[in-house]
Amino acid sequence: xxxxxxxxxxxxxxxxxxxxxxxxxxxxxxxxxxxxxxxxxxxxxxxxxxxxxxxxxxxxxxxxxxxxxxxxxxxxxxxxxxxxxxxxxxxxxxxxxxxxxxxxxxxxxxxxxxxxxxxxxxxxxxxxxxxxxxxxxxxxxxxxxxxxxxxxxxxxxxxxxxxxxxxxxxxxxxxxxxxxxxxxxxxxxxxxxxxxxxxxxxxxxxxxx
Ligand code: HEC
Ligand code: HEC
Ligand code: HEC
Ligand code: HEC
Numbered sequence: 001x002x003x004x005x006x007x008x009x010x011x012x013x014x015x016x017x018x019x020x021x022x023x024x025x026x027x028x029x030x031x032x033x034x035x036x037x038x039x040x041x042x043x044x045x046x047x048x049x050x051x052x053x054x055x056x057x058x059x060x061x062x063x064x065x066x067x068x069x070x071x072x073x074x075x076x077x078x079x080x081x082x083x084x085x086x087x088x089x090x091x092x093x094x095x096x097x098x099x100x101x102x103x104x105x106x107x108x109x110x111x112x113x114x115x116x117x118x119x120x121x122x123x124x125x126x127x128x129x130x131x132x133x134x135x136x137x138x139x140x141x142x143x144x145x146x147x148x149x150x151x152x153x154x155x156x157x158x159x160x161x162x163x164x165x166x167x168x169x170x171x172x173x174x175x176x177x178x179x180x181x182x183x184x185x186x187x188x189x190x191x192x193x194x195x196x197x198x199x200x201x202x203x204x205x206x207x208x209x
Pocket of ligand 2: 076080082085086091092093094095096097108109143144145146147148167168171174175179180
């Protein structure tokens, strides 16, 4: 209904503009329009080039300003999926990140923890074979870090979790991600919530070392 009204209003407006613009002789407009179309089709080549340039520029700007649309995070040495483990299999975050409550560093799970299950589950999967190789050679899995906090910021999970703030408030829906997206935590992100929850925003004392 609203759409119909809008269409009607638009049509009326266009007719009015044509009538006023041609001082009551609408045929002048249609004749001019026909000539315009004829001129266009006579210059197809140059027009195609101009059109192409416009489209390319628009596409460039779009990709330049919205690069994150396809950003699925860096490839990891083993294509570990939080969607499979934390989502589909509903394994608790704290099973693999046990120190999140107690230490400044939540910790990434050592390969032993993976093998706790994968000695039995899909044990012959080539990616699980890789885990065995890391385990046998005593190599820590070279996980690529994805969260960045500027060097001089003090952050502590514990205080936040104690106040009932959940993982997803800061990390997003990790349990739906195959690869975790890179994330830079900027100060605005911290301050928005601190203001909302009326926490200390005297950051030069509280958050900066
Ligand atoms: C609590 C048990 C458990 C733990 C711990 C565990 N996994 Fe898994 N993993 C699973 C299950 C269940 C599947 C699904 C198997 C299937 O597809 O049949 C799976 C699947 C996988 C797959 C295959 C996924 C795919 O897309 O096909 C990989 C790779 C993997 N896990 C790596 C790891 C790594 C690396 C760790 C350690 C950081 C780990 N897993 C820890 C239970 C576990
Ligand atoms: C089966 C083990 C397992 C479970 C369960 C798990 N994680 Fe992870 N997590 C990992 C591994 C392995 C990595 C490193 C590889 C990667 O970044 O994908 C990781 C990386 C992360 C990172 C990025 C660390 C960084 O800065 O590089 C975050 C954030 C994270 N997990 C949060 C969570 C949350 C929130 C949950 C629960 C919804 C969860 N994890 C459940 C194993 C697990
Ligand atoms: C108040 C915001 C906030 C909450 C809530 C939060 N995190 Fe984090 N998390 C961060 C920030 C900021 C970093 C980056 C810290 C750094 O690089 O020193 C981080 C880093 C991590 C890392 C990577 C640590 C490493 O050693 O590289 C893991 C794993 C992680 N968080 C898991 C979790 C889990 C699991 C939960 C929920 C139980 C959780 N986080 C809740 C803000 C949060
Ligand atoms: C989703 C909300 C939320 C986000 C996001 C958040 N915080 Fe907090 N933060 C809190 C709450 C609530 C407290 C109060 C905890 C308490 O009272 O013990 C707190 C407390 C703190 C404290 C202790 C303050 C004091 O008075 O000593 C520091 C330091 C801190 N946050 C740093 C950070 C940093 C750095 C970030 C960004 C990486 C961040 N926070 C992001 C909610 C948040």
